[in-house]
Amino acid sequence: xxxxxxxxxxxxxxxxxxxxxxxxxxxxxxxxxxxxxxxxxxxxxxxxxxxxxxxxxxxxxxxxxxxxxxxxxxxxxxxxxxxxxxxxxxxxxxxxxxxxxxxxxxxxxxxxxxxxxxxxxxxxxxxxxxxxxxxxxxxxxxxxxxxxxxxxxxxxxxxxxxxxxxxxxxxxxxxxxxxxxxxxxxxxxxxxxxxxxxxxxxxxxxxxxxxxxxxxxxxxxxxxxxxxxxxxxxxxxxxxxxxxxxxxxxxxxxxxxxxxxxxxxxxxxxxxxxxxxxxxxxxxxxxxxxxxxxxxxxxxxxxxxxxxxxxxxxxxxxxxxxxxxxxxxxxxxxxxxxxxxxxxxxxxxxxxxxxxxxxxxxxxxxxxxxxxxxxxxxxxxxxxxxxxxxxxxxxxxxxxxxxxxxxxxxxxxxxx
Numbered sequence: 001x002x003x004x005x006x007x008x009x010x011x012x013x014x015x016x017x018x019x020x021x022x023x024x025x026x027x028x029x030x031x032x033x034x035x036x037x038x039x040x041x042x043x044x045x046x047x048x049x050x051x052x053x054x055x056x057x058x059x060x061x062x063x064x065x066x067x068x069x070x071x072x073x074x075x076x077x078x079x080x081x082x083x084x085x086x087x088x089x090x091x092x093x094x095x096x097x098x099x100x101x102x103x104x105x106x107x108x109x110x111x112x113x114x115x116x117x118x119x120x121x122x123x124x125x126x127x128x129x130x131x132x133x134x135x136x137x138x139x140x141x142x143x144x145x146x147x148x149x150x151x152x153x154x155x156x157x158x159x160x161x162x163x164x165x166x167x168x169x170x171x172x173x174x175x176x177x178x179x180x181x182x183x184x185x186x187x188x189x190x191x192x193x194x195x196x197x198x199x200x201x202x203x204x205x206x207x208x209x210x211x212x213x214x215x216x217x218x219x220x221x222x223x224x225x226x227x228x229x230x231x232x233x234x235x236x237x238x239x240x241x242x243x244x245x246x247x248x249x250x251x252x253x254x255x256x257x258x259x260x261x262x263x264x265x266x267x268x269x270x271x272x273x274x275x276x277x278x279x280x281x282x283x284x285x286x287x288x289x290x291x292x293x294x295x296x297x298x299x300x301x302x303x304x305x306x307x308x309x310x311x312x313x314x315x316x317x318x319x320x321x322x323x324x325x326x327x328x329x330x331x332x333x334x335x336x337x338x339x340x341x342x343x344x345x346x347x348x349x350x351x352x353x354x355x356x357x358x359x360x361x362x363x364x365x366x367x368x369x370x371x372x373x374x375x376x377x378x379x380x381x382x383x384x385x386x387x388x389x390x391x392x393x394x395x396x397x398x399x400x401x402x403x404x405x406x407x408x409x410x411x412x413x414x415x416x
Contacts, residue, residue, distance in 0.1 A: 021074065023217070024124050025224040047196055059201050063187045064208040067131035067238075069164055071215040072225060074124050076116035091129040091183035095166030112166035129183045131212055132169035133162045136176070159238045160279040160318055160391045165214060203233060210236035210275070219262065223269040236275040237266070245283050245292065254283070254293045256301060263305040274311060279318040282393040289393045290322035298323075303347045306385050316342075316366075318390030327387065328353065344369055346384040 046055070081094045097112030134157075157170060164183075175182055187205060191198050211234055213219045219239060223231045241262050244255040259280070266273070282289040298319075306315055319327075327343060345351045369384060 021122075023221060023224070024072075025221065026227065028224075030227075044194070044196070052200070055200060056204065059204050060208060063185055063190075063201075064204050066185075067134065067210045067212060068128060068185060069131055069212045069214075070126070070128045070218065071165065071213060072124060072126055072218045073114075073215060074122055074217070075114065076118050076122050077120050077125070079115045079117040087179050089167040090132060090164050090169035090172050090180070091167060092180040093127070093129070093165070093167030095168070097163050097166045097168060112163060112168075114166065127165070128185060129164055130175075130185060131162065131164050132172045132175055132183065133157045133159075133164060135171050136174040158279070158318060158388070158390070159212060159240055159277060160281060162212065162240075202230070206230045206233040207235055207272070210238060212238045212240075214240040216241070220265045228269075231269050232271040234270050235272050237270065237273060238277040238279075239266070240279045240281060242281040243283060254289065256294070256298060259298070259301060263301070263308075267305070267308045272311070273309060275314040276309070276312060277316045277318070279390050280320065281391050282320045288322050289320040290326050293320075293323055295319075295323050295326065299345065299349070302385065303345075303349060307347050315385035316388055317385060318388045320391055320393040321389055322393050324387065324389040327351075328389075341389075343387040344384055345387055351387075 050058075079094050081089055081092060085094075086092070094115040095112055096115060163169060169183070172179065172183065187201070191201060191205075213222070218225070219241070239262075241259070244258045246253065246255045262278075266276070302317060306312065309315070324343075328341065341353065343351050343353055366386070
């Protein structure tokens, strides 16, 4: 009888094991087109009797103009939810976040993880759901174009505090429908019903929705994972990107070249992009990112990146809190803010602080440039972008940790 170790070793070294780890990209070239190009003789009364304008409105009200989480993971399959949690977790996703995920009782972070079944081997799998971090508005608006800001119970949560991926959406109960069905997109059955339905609906699915991507594998390879024409049709993105660290003679610094990889992936894949929000997350376990970041150089990189997207009409970046506060309090010489505040920066490097007293005012102003623009700055939207306060990377109750970045032991927080 073969030993358990021998069986495990054979499985790890087998060609099938290596093929399972390969990214599941689409074949290139495709063996045949999916979307029909020739006219279809359709006898269904839905297509014959209803004008296309009414059919389009039906599609939009069913699966258009919403926020959609879309990510690809290579991990053990997700463990089933406990019986008492069925029907109470967003999308029936079994996950945890904050102190439950990292095990630190003093943790105030918003990071999370899926609860997986480690007895089963790792596989590639997609995870998608409708985002419920935004409050439902019966008028259908639900602050669609406002990314949300921290600091108020009445504000929509910003993307970096989104917990839908871990099954803990804040406003699930406010949305109409039954769980977990209302958390799902629910479009696959319609797309597979007939070719006419696919042809009329598929473009709206990608062009009218906002896609939230948080997995680096998904962001960097989406045009190889999905049909490239569908990716190029996307107009609205919210990305979460955790930067990496590397060691230098002067100590650890953030890898800004990692951001260049992200920027190249966005500019090369999403040809129709009009709305973009990127949350730049600090590395795991790293506090006071300002000490490690050459933020003037980062801002110049952001300027060049926005200039490469000529049809962009809305753009915002959420920087780690210590970096944003350095810009706001010191460089901008701004006073103590009210409740919401941000910086509008032109692609030529000029900046304006915009202080907003109420969330309703912020929602009405975004994403238009501020009224008082720097001298010599164009008033059109793609002449600049917003900089917002992102993930908290300072907590004086926590030690200054570099353990997860470089394997260092914990040390006391440096002064200054």
